[in-house]
Amino acid sequence: MSPAVNWPGIWAIFHHEMMRFFRTIMQSMLSPVISTTLYFVVFGAAIGGRIQSVEGVPYGAFIVPGLMMLTILQQSVSNASFGIYFPKFSGTIYEYLVSPVGWIEVTAGFVGAAAVKAMLIALVILATSFFFVGVHILHPFWMMAFLFLTALGFSLLGFIIGLWARSFEQLQLIPLMVITPLVFLGGAFYSASMLPPFWEAVAKLNPVLYLISGFRWAFFGLADVPVGVSLVAVAVMVVICFAIIRWIFATGWRLRE
Amino acid sequence: MTNIIEIDDLSKQYGSGTTALQGVSMEIAEGEIVALLGPNGAGKTTLISIICGLVVPTGGTVRVGGHDIRTDWRAARRLIGLVPQEIALEPFETVWNTVRFTRGLYGAGPDDAYLEQVLRSLALWDKRAAMTRELSGGMKRRVLIAKALSHQPRVLFLDEPTAGVDVALRREMWQVVEGLRRDGVTIILTTHYLEEAEEMADRIGVINRGELLLMKPKDDLMGEFGRKSLTIELDAPLTAVPKSVADRGLVLSEDGRAIRYDYDTRAERTGIARLLGDLAGEGVTVRDVSTRQSSLEEVFMTLVNEDRKAEDAA
Numbered sequence: 315m316s317p318a319v320n321w322p323g324i325w326a327i328f329h330h331e332m333m334r335f336f337r338t339i340m341q342s343m344l345s346p347v348i349s350t351t352l353y354f355v356v357f358g359a360a361i362g363g364r365i366q367s368v369e370g371v372p373y374g375a376f377i378v379p380g381l382m383m384l385t386i387l388q389q390s391v392s393n394a395s396f397g398i399y400f401p402k403f404s405g406t407i408y409e410y411l412v413s414p415v416g417w418i419e420v421t422a423g424f425v426g427a428a429a430v431k432a433m434l435i436a437l438v439i440l441a442t443s444f445f446f447v448g449v450h451i452l453h454p455f456w457m458m459a460f461l462f463l464t465a466l467g468f469s470l471l472g473f474i475i476g477l478w479a480r481s482f483e484q485l486q487l488i489p490l491m492v493i494t495p496l497v498f499l500g501g502a503f504y505s506a507s508m509l510p511p512f513w514e515a516v517a518k519l520n521p522v523l524y525l526i527s528g529f530r531w532a533f534f535g536l537a538d539v540p541v542g543v544s545l546v547a548v549a550v551m552v553v554i555c556f557a558i559i560r561w562i563f564a565t566g567w568r569l570r571e
Numbered sequence: 572m573t574n575i576i577e578i579d580d581l582s583k584q585y586g587s588g589t590t591a592l593q594g595v596s597m598e599i600a601e602g603e604i605v606a607l608l609g610p611n612g613a614g615k616t617t618l619i620s621i622i623c624g625l626v627v628p629t630g631g632t633v634r635v636g637g638h639d640i641r642t643d644w645r646a647a648r649r650l651i652g653l654v655p656q657e658i659a660l661e662p663f664e665t666v667w668n669t670v671r672f673t674r675g676l677y678g679a680g681p682d683d684a685y686l687e688q689v690l691r692s693l694a695l696w697d698k699r700a701a702m703t704r705e706l707s708g709g710m711k712r713r714v715l716i717a718k719a720l721s722h723q724p725r726v727l728f729l730d731e732p733t734a735g736v737d738v739a740l741r742r743e744m745w746q747v748v749e750g751l752r753r754d755g756v757t758i759i760l761t762t763h764y765l766e767e768a769e770e771m772a773d774r775i776g777v778i779n780r781g782e783l784l785l786m787k788p789k790d791d792l793m794g795e796f797g798r799k800s801l802t803i804e805l806d807a808p809l810t811a812v813p814k815s816v817a818d819r820g821l822v823l824s825e826d827g828r829a830i831r832y833d834y835d836t837r838a839e840r841t842g843i844a845r846l847l848g849d850l851a852g853e854g855v856t857v858r859d860v861s862t863r864q865s866s867l868e869e870v871f872m873t874l875v876n877e878d879r880k881a882e883d884a885a
Binding site for chain 1: 623624625626627644645646648649651653655657658659660661662663668671672673674675676677678679680718
């Protein structure tokens with residue numbers, strides 16, 4: 315009898331993906347740290363000096379959760395999408411399709427590695443922020459929980475993008491056209507309550523707002539939307555993504571072509 | 572000998588309506604080397620792809636080591652190694668890491684001693700730290716074989732192992748297969764190089780237009796379908812074939828020193844003894860005789876043409 319879950323298979327994929335990350339550790343870590351430092355300089359020091367505080371939180375500290383979210387969303391999507399797209403591009407995808415690993419194991423390996431990489435980078439950014447602003451985290455457990463759930467949700471989304479993409483251009487398209495605007499419009503650098511009522515209602519249609527709001531609540535105890543709603547939003551996203559991935563593997567869409 | 576692969580009434584029809592395989596049944600014994608022959612698009616790769624899990628069949632069953640490839644796919648796949656037609660390797664990975672990765676993917680625990688043995692047997696041990704993109708074409712193909720063997724499979728599929736490679740490399744590949752045969756690995760290879768099948772296989776299956784036309788031990792196939800020609804070298808040259816034997820389709824060589832006689836090995840009587848007797852009666856002195864069997868290529872073309880004629884007639 316074969317075991318129900320191929321654990322060594324999951325580990326092989328996870329380890330293989332993590333090794334790629336560590337091979338290019340300087341590029342992987344340095345670029346997000348530099349861009350975050352620039353955000354702190356521009357938004358925290360230059361503009362933040364004029365904004366004083368948002369709902370009692372100094373502006374420099376207020377943007378830390380947003381910046382971490384921005385990073386985690388971008389890194390989760392790009393790591394997971396590249397991770398599965400590259401075997402498709404190089405032709406080595408056949409190995410995953412003929413070996414005794416099911417969709418759940420392949421997903422766990424790739425998405426797990428992408429989420430861990432994104433979380434590592436986000437935590438490095440948090441550490442970087444201590445150099446610029448004093449950040450006190452009110453609910454560390456919930457901060458880590460939101461970090462994990464968001465990394466998981468967007469790594470799953472990235473995985474779907476990688477499965478869907480037929481070219482490197484397509485791979486870049488969704489992060490560029492969809493993810494980045496959603497983060498900037500999702501309250502990374504401001505509170506939705508600062509918007510006029512109409513635009514506040516529009517902003518609440520943006521799923522990323524719920525993630526940033528929940529994450530900011532973990533830091534400062536203030537949120538644009540109830541924390542429970544944020545948790546449900548990210549959980550729903552995870553479930554939908556899993557369902558789509560399962561369908562892709564069951565039908566072989568863009569995988570066995 | 573136990574059967575490692577049992578295929579029953581396998582068929583594959585694509586959404587476009589194309590029938591890639593129909594009613595294919597075969598059994599392959601453990602330790603056998605089987606060559607699947609057929610022209611491009613005959614269905615050989617589809618058959619391999621179904622057994623390995625790349626393509627889902629429309630009908631029929633496949634069992635590997637007694638495990639159904641659909642209902643007990645994990646156990647079935649653990650027994651299989653696949654060397655694909657196209658060279659597909661991750662370019663920035665070392666030989667050692669890529670082989671270890673595949674072993675892990677198949678759920679096998681680490682066994683560096685075994686992997687070392689595989690790399691050594693494929694003359695890759697010295698290249699273990701090299702990135703796959705730095706290797707020559709022949710080495711890349713050997714890396715693919717090492718990956719396919721990394722989890723100690725009982726069956727190895729080689730899909731067109733020598734497609735597009737030069738003669739020297741093809742010989743090298745045959746030696747690799749010979750080594751695997753000695754280790755007792757069951758090998759199923761597809762090829763459209765008949766020479767390759769003739770060189771390596773114990774049994775040969777001929778596939779054309781999705782159907783398995785036949786599956787026979789190589790020697791039986793050659794004997795059954797092969798025509799032989801007998802060359803009779805003469806002591807003194809002749810100007811013409813003697814009249815008494817002129818009706819047997821003999822061909823006299825240009826210099827008149829040899830007579831060629833084509834005969835069917837399937838015929839009850841080959842007519843050789845009578846021919847030699849008649850020639851002696853005519854006073855022709857024979858210096859030497861030799862026979863030549865028609866190649867598998869000729870056998871193959873005969874089969875495929877017969878199949879085409881049958882199809883046209885129907």
